[in-house]
Amino acid sequence: MPATIRDVARASGVHISTVSRTFSAPHLVNPETRVRVLACAEDLGYRPNRAARALITGRTHNIGLIIADIANPFFPPLIKAAEGQARHRDYHVFVADTNEDPAAEEELVHALAKQVDGVLLCSPRMSNALIEQVSREVPVVVINRQVTGLPCVVMDVGQGARAAIDHLLGLGHRRLALLGGPRGSWTNQQMRRAAGAAARTGGAELTVLGPNPPTETGGSALAEQVRRSGVTAVLAYNDLMAIGLIEGLDHLGVRVPQDVSVIGVDDIALSRLTRPKLTTVATPTAAAGRTAVDMLLQHDSEPRPRGGGRAAAVGDRRTTAQVLLQTELVIRDSTGPAPGRSRPGSVPDGPGPHRLADPGGPTVTTGGVVAS
Numbered sequence: 001m002p003a004t005i006r007d008v009a010r011a012s013g014v015h016i017s018t019v020s021r022t023f024s025a026p027h028l029v030n031p032e033t034r035v036r037v038l039a040c041a042e043d044l045g046y047r048p049n050r051a052a053r054a055l056i057t058g059r060t061h062n063i064g065l066i067i068a069d070i071a072n073p074f075f076p077p078l079i080k081a082a083e084g085q086a087r088h089r090d091y092h093v094f095v096a097d098t099n100e101d102p103a104a105e106e107e108l109v110h111a112l113a114k115q116v117d118g119v120l121l122c123s124p125r126m127s128n129a130l131i132e133q134v135s136r137e138v139p140v141v142v143i144n145r146q147v148t149g150l151p152c153v154v155m156d157v158g159q160g161a162r163a164a165i166d167h168l169l170g171l172g173h174r175r176l177a178l179l180g181g182p183r184g185s186w187t188n189q190q191m192r193r194a195a196g197a198a199a200r201t202g203g204a205e206l207t208v209l210g211p212n213p214p215t216e217t218g219g220s221a222l223a224e225q226v227r228r229s230g231v232t233a234v235l236a237y238n239d240l241m242a243i244g245l246i247e248g249l250d251h252l253g254v255r256v257p258q259d260v261s262v263i264g265v266d267d268i269a270l271s272r273l274t275r276p277k278l279t280t281v282a283t284p285t286a287a288a289g290r291t292a293v294d295m296l297l298q299h300d301s302e303p304r305p306r307g308g309g310r311a312a313a314v315g316d317r318r319t320t321a322q323v324l325l326q327t328e329l330v331i332r333d334s335t336g337p338a339p340g341r342s343r344p345g346s347v348p349d350g351p352g353p354h355r356l357a358d359p360g361g362p363t364v365t366t367g368g369v370v371a372s
Helices: 005-012 016-024 031-044 050-057 075-088 102-112 128-134 157-170 186-201 216-220 223-229 239-251 285-297
Strands: 062-067 092-097 119-122 140-143 152-155 175-179 205-209 233-236 261-266 279-282 322-325 328-331 369-371
Touching: 005 016, 005 031, 016 031, 062 075, 062 102, 075 092, 075 119, 075 285, 092 102, 102 119, 102 128, 119 285, 128 140, 140 285, 152 285, 157 186, 157 233, 157 261, 157 279, 157 328, 175 186, 175 223, 175 239, 186 205, 205 223, 216 239, 223 239, 233 239, 239 261, 285 322
Parallel strands: 062 092, 062 119, 119 140, 140 152, 152 322, 175 205, 175 233, 233 261, 261 279, 328 369
Antiparallel strands: 279 328
């Protein structure tokens, strides 16, 4: 027969309420008592009833993680890191996929609101006004987007786009293209603004093609348009689009990087397996997942009532911090000198030091340019 809370209380010599607080609000229990109770619980094989604990504390110890497209390789490292961090804090993560649909996104937040203690919105497609509205129903941390007044974890894609354009300018490219991502994407707006400014500063022409589906098919469909435009270098919204573009250009007989240089964003595993290997802006997705979980749980240690208005009730205890994680340009084989230009000596010709898989960190990260 499974051990009960009464068994733990009897074995550790404390009241049942003390055992309950040890698991639901450990900061309220004397450290020596807490250690003794936990040791007895471990010896007896006791596991607290989460449903019963939720009735007492007002917390489910569940987190919702809503993402734009689970098929996109950008998201699994973030999901895995968030789940690991949550498990370390004794929380479970429910993952939901919106398929890039803002209406589905809103429905999922409403559906999860009473089943979780907070929601992580990753690359949301809803408007800022709607995100602010749903945050009054349940605590929210936004990943990959800035929303005034809400806690956010942002990967500095603007800095990455500038580094990518500067790299292409250094290779002699002056006719550039930016393959835009989905409409409503905050990342897309940041990339367009930063890439445009960098191109103007360098005296280059930047053609924006988009919005587009952020998929391999979306990139491949643009190959003919890129060929006709006469550009010599392309920065794509993400690696999937860049890889699709390279495939499409290959079918048209356009060589990468001899005829057109291509840069992606994200540094997914596939970017290192393509031929040519993809030059890309690495984003700290795992660090973003861990940081977002910590931000959501930062002020989630006191009991609170269940039901409507939960987010408003704890609003004064929730962080509104905005954490910025730097990105990193990883130079591989898909970029080279503009046609007719010799290769500058400043660009690595052979393999260089390999970058760590996760360039970011919860607090300080290092940006820059590396070869891989």
